[in-house]
Amino acid sequence: MISYIKGKLVEKNPAYVIIETASGIGFYVNISLATFTQIKDKEEVKLLTYYIVKEDAQVLYGFVEEEEREMFKLLLTVNGIGPNTSRLILSSMSVGEVLEAIATENVKAIQSVKGIGAKTAQRVIVELKDKTKKTNWATSTKNTITYNNNKYEALSALIVLGYPKAGAESVLDKIIKAEGINLTVEELIKKSLKLL
Numbered sequence: 001m002i003s004y005i006k007g008k009l010v011e012k013n014p015a016y017v018i019i020e021t022a023s024g025i026g027f028y029v030n031i032s033l034a035t036f037t038q039i040k041d042k043e044e045v046k047l048l049t050y051y052i053v054k055e056d057a058q059v060l061y062g063f064v065e066e067e068e069r070e071m072f073k074l075l076l077t078v079n080g081i082g083p084n085t086s087r088l089i090l091s092s093m094s095v096g097e098v099l100e101a102i103a104t105e106n107v108k109a110i111q112s113v114k115g116i117g118a119k120t121a122q123r124v125i126v127e128l129k130d131k132t133k134k135t136n137w138a139t140s141t142k143n144t145i146t147y148n149n150n151k152y153e154a155l156s157a158l159i160v161l162g163y164p165k166a167g168a169e170s171v172l173d174k175i176i177k178a179e180g181i182n183l184t185v186e187e188l189i190k191k192s193l194k195l196l
Contacts, residue, residue: 002060005029006046012039014091017062019045029062030083032072033091038064052083061087067095078127080120089113102128151176154188163196171195 007021014036020026029047031039039045047062048069061083063069068090075086075098089098092113101109102125110121151172158168171192176183183191 001051002049004046004048005060005062007044009039009043009045012036017045017047019047019062027060029060030087031062032068032087034068034094035062035064059083065095071095071098074128074131075124077131078120078124080123085115088115099132101125102132105129150183150185150188153185154192157185157189158192158196163192167196168192 005019005021005027007019007027009017010020010026011018014031014033016028016030017036017039018026018028029049031047035047039047047064048066050061050063050069050072052059052061061072063072072083072086072090075081075089076083081089089110093101093109097109100106105125107118107121107125110116110124111118116124154172155165155168158172159165172188175188175191175195179191
């Protein structure tokens, strides 16, 4: 019904935003942490939306990227997962990380989201494995797989050099969070050595 909303950000926090459109109407839109991160410095915004009608409410969910909206809709098809759980998953994991967890059948990765048990995590993998293969997720999957390979190669090298796994992984995560996922293995190792 409502494909997107464009307007002034009147209020923003990690769970929702209020967007005032040119017509003067303020829309309350639920968002994920990933969307909040991308819009927190903006005053004007355009959010893709997904509209849900329940017995007792009409709720809008907003997304900066189409991939996030598509993953949100796919997660809703899983038995036992509602819109709030879908939003929680997308607040805890990137679309690429969800795709990789499904592709590699990594139950623990999905189970790491607060409130997701082993059975629900397994259902996500079983019910979405074929559906995610049919969709064009090239960018997210490619970036995440490259990032994970680089991270694990760097981690292996640091362990060989005698650093404890937990400490090395923590430092790598901080570097990736601060500088993005496009660092080479060599860059990750060099930056880690300065912090370890």
